[in-house]
Amino acid sequence: MAELVTDYLEGALPLHRRLAVNLHLFRCPACTRYFDQMRRTIALLRRIRPPAPPEAVEEAVLRRLADARAGIDQEGHDRGGAAEP
Template sequence: MNCAEFVELVTEFLDGAMGEPTELRCLVHLARCEGCETYLDQFRQTSAAVGALPGPNLPPAVRDQLLGAFRGLPRD
């Protein structure tokens, strides 16, 4: 595994949503790559900080309007 592959898979790695062989490849890469270890730590910190932010305080009518607009978007 190289750094670009790890960066692409970091969310799955943190969520525990990958198969054992891929997870093992990530762990081996992390053991050898200080840069990706730092990236993983920064990703964890950022995720925790964003998760601690309060949710938006939208009036119900605005929330409904936004949800309606997103429902109307085409799906890829």
């Protein structure tokens, strides 16, 4: 039953499998508790926002993107024009 929890909670199971899981959950308090715990865990995880990258990393990425657009390689050498899209 545990292998079906994600597909069940995301609504990805075919109807016949979903009905079978529903019947099992109706009869099995242990699985019902497990599914409820997973439902709450998934809801909490969806609320977490990834941390912002350190400013130095963001600046380095933006600089490399600008250099690539200007045709400059990582060593600072001009490649003779803008990079291909």
